[in-house]
Amino acid sequence: MAGEKCAFEQTYSFNHLPSKKPSFLQDRDFLKLLMKWSMLGRISAQSYSFDQCFYPYNSETFALCFFRDPNVVSSLRKMEAGAWVPLDKPVVSVDVEPVQCTKVSMxxxxxxxxxxxxxxxxxxxxxxxxxxxxxxxxxxxxxxxxxxxxxxxxxxxxxxxxxxxxxxxxxxxxxxxxxxxxxxxxxxxxxxxxxxxxxxKDPETKKISVVSTVLKVCAYDESGPCYPQRREEEQTFAYVIVDPFKRHMTLFYHGYGVGNFTL
Structure with a gap:
């Protein structure tokens, strides 16, 4: 876990980008499938910009600064008892798991x-x-x-x-x-x-490669795990996807439970 790092290492500031919405959460056919799979209303993708260069070796500091940023705290929501709720206590530490992301085809x-x-x-x-x-x-x-x-x-x-x-x-x-x-x-x-x-795309080889860094994250407050949820469940997850060139990141989240039955 990352402890009190933001005060001593590189810090990041974040701005919420509410107008940046992925197409899969706007496509009616996709939403019907999410409803059928009991995930509608429980899945989200919130985007943010950040102000400093991102380096994968600094992922824990990046994630800790993210969950402590006032702009994030005011906009971030998680699923608890069937409702979207904010974080109710300050985050004190994080777990960050790097997730391999290299595929450019199916x-x-x-x-x-x-x-x-x-x-x-x-x-x-x-x-x-x-x-x-x-x-x-x-x-x-x-x-x-x-x-x-x-x-x-x-x-x-x-x-x-x-x-x-x-x-x-x-x-x-x-x-x-x-x-x-x-x-x-x-x-x-x-x-x-x-x-x-x-x-x-590499201009010389024409080869396409992934530039995003993907991190599976879990945040803790003084009482224990608080995000993505207090109770561990395999289908409750939070992934941070970072574009280091645009300095944008998306928090892709799902809270396991009974999804919405209407669009």
Whole structure:
């Protein structure tokens, strides 16, 4: 955890950018899918600008300054008991997990189509489960280490932000209605990733590469974990996506629970 660092190291100031909204939270078709997956009304993407150069080695200081900034404190919201609420106590420390983010295509998911999880038609193969009557090979691969398909996508690739997004969408919220085909998960993952991640093209090689830094963050106040929530839950998450060139960052958040049933 990062302690009292902002006073002694490089400090950052942040400004909320309320007009900067990702397209996936404005597209009606995407919102219908989020509603079906019990994530609508519980997912957000808040953008901010910052005033100093960002360096990945300084990520903990960056995150700590972010959660302590008055402009952030006044605008930041989290989901508690079905309502969006502000942080009620000052943040004293943070945990920051660097998340690998290198993919610029959807090729990472190719093995899912060829290992028996998905039929040629795109339909996800159903399977028997002791606890869940309506279960399938896709969720089993994503959630159970002893699944025969668990490492169809390699361990390193599973750590990629692109794959994490995919898994979050497939698992969904508390009352998720799961898809029969894989295409909605793939297309939604692609759009969210495209909205959140910045890339650049090398003028000589023409190769496209990711320039964003992705951090999974957890903030603590004097009582313990306070953001993304006080109670740990795999589907409650907060990712900071930093564009170091534009000096913009987006806080991508989801609080697990029962989502909205109306748009």
């Amino acid at each position: 090729e990472l998911f190719d093995p899912i189509y060829s290992c028996g999880i998905v039929r040629p038609s795109g339909h996800v193969v159903k399977c028997f489960h002791d606890l869940y009557p309506d279960y399938d090979e896709l969720r089993q691969m994503l959630q159970e280490v002893d699944s025969e398909h668990h490492y169809a996508v390699g361990k390193e690739e599973r750590g990629e932000f692109l794959f994490r997004l995919f898994k979050h969408l497939c698992v969904g919220g508390e009352l998720c209605q799961y898809e029969d085909t894989i295409e909605p998960y793939i297309s939604t993952t692609k759009q969210i990733y495209k909205d959140l991640i910045s890339v650049q």
